[in-house]
Amino acid sequence: MINRQDEVIRNFDNLVDLEFAARLTKQEGWHSETLLELQSFFEHDPEGCFLYEVNGKPVGMCIATAYQQSGFIGELIVAKQYRGLGIAHKLMQAAIQYLQQKQFHAIFLDGVQKAIPLYEELGFRSISRSLRFFGQIPAEEFPDILPMNAEDLQEVINLDRLTFSDNRSFFLSKRWQNYPDLAFVRKQNQQIAGYLFGRIGLGGWVTVGPWVNLIDQSADLTLLSHFQAKIGNQPFSIGILENRKSIIPQIVMAGLQPRTDPPTRMMLGIGNNLGDNDHCFAIGSPAKG
Numbered sequence: 687m688i689n690r691q692d693e694v695i696r697n698f699d700n701l702v703d704l705e706f707a708a709r710l711t712k713q714e715g716w717h718s719e720t721l722l723e724l725q726s727f728f729e730h731d732p733e734g735c736f737l738y739e740v741n742g743k744p745v746g747m748c749i750a751t752a753y754q755q756s757g758f759i760g761e762l763i764v765a766k767q768y769r770g771l772g773i774a775h776k777l778m779q780a781a782i783q784y785l786q787q788k789q790f791h792a793i794f795l796d797g798v799q800k801a802i803p804l805y806e807e808l809g810f811r812s813i814s815r816s817l818r819f820f821g822q823i824p825a826e827e828f829p830d831i832l833p834m835n836a837e838d839l840q841e842v843i844n845l846d847r848l849t850f851s852d853n854r855s856f857f858l859s860k861r862w863q864n865y866p867d868l869a870f871v872r873k874q875n876q877q878i879a880g881y882l883f884g885r886i887g888l889g890g891w892v893t894v895g896p897w898v899n900l901i902d903q904s905a906d907l908t909l910l911s912h913f914q915a916k917i918g919n920q921p922f923s924i925g926i927l928e929n930r931k932s933i934i935p936q937i938v939m940a941g942l943q944p945r946t947d948p949p950t951r952m953m954l955g956i957g958n959n960l961g962d963n964d965h966c967f968a969i970g971s972p973a974k975g
């Protein structure tokens with residue numbers, strides 16, 4: 687029996703809170719949600735980072751990302767011994783309220799199957815599967831794919847607003863700063879024809895995303911094959927919305943394995959799903975779309 691005399695929801699305040707958050711993601715085996723990744727949420731908007739405390743002790747968290755017209759909620763975790771007490775529900779209510787104050791048209795999340803009833807109770811509805819794949823594909827380097835430089839990044843940011851349908855420039859810049867060796871652009875006639883970002887998580891876990899192909903809507907693994915060549919002989923994970931029907935069979939044929947229990951993209955509000963565009967092959971992150 688837990689004595690719950692004093693319960694508060696407050697914003698992250700300092701490194702100690704971030705370290706608590708990183709311990710929770712590590713315990714859950716969320717390899718891509720490192721301290722560095724959590725720090726970028728905090729730098730972006732400390733008011734969107736929520737911590738649940740019982741008698742002065744942090745026991746849960748959740749992060750709301752406010753883009754310009756829509757929001758995304760992720761990183762919802764409650765410490766094991768405090769589950770089933772309604773804490774996640776309260777954290778979600780705080781995150782939703784925070785984003786709704788901004789008058790966004792919609793709030794999104796990627797929910798694991800077990801948590802779907804919790805999200806449905808809060809008004810979210812399922813809109814698609816947010817698939818996950820893991821493995822390796824044949825590696826090949828291409829001369830028209832180059833490391834992303836600062837000038838490219840600015841152009842990528844401008845293009846990304848159109849394909850993602852909101853402004854995630856802060857996170858793209860952070861990813862480029864944190865992992866410059868894993869960010870690539872494909873150029874054709876000196877124009878950016880596609881871009882791909884990667885990152886390294888706990889234990890060297892490599893994740894791809896966002897991955898955008900601007901030229902046409904056909905399945906084209908060029909950027910991904912180049913990325914594989916650059917990271918060498920190691921597997922990576924990638925998240926792809928199920929509507930990307932052209933790319934999914936291609937990556938499976940190339941050797942990636944689908945996860946059997948993928949999350950579901952859910953939405954509260956109206957409008958188009960973030961990144962649900964034939965050019966956006968891979969999502970940026972399960973915690974921010």
Ligand SMILES: CC(C)(COP(=O)(O)OP(=O)(O)OC[C@H]1O[C@@H](n2cnc3c(N)ncnc32)[C@H](O)[C@@H]1OP(=O)(O)O)[C@@H](O)C(=O)NCCC(=O)NCCS
Pocket residue numbers: 714762763764765768769770771772773774775776796797798800801802803804
């Ligand atoms: C999901 C999670 C945050 C729920 O926290 P919680 O404080 O126990 O949730 P609440 O008490 O507010 O609500 C419980 C609801 O969570 C859901 N739930 C129950 N067990 C769950 C589990 N093992 N995993 C996920 N969701 C679960 C159910 O819908 C439950 O509703 P019910 O009590 O009516 O059956 C918690 O189980 C957790 O940290 N799981 C691991 C991380 C995770 O999966 N996060 C969600 C990612 S989308």
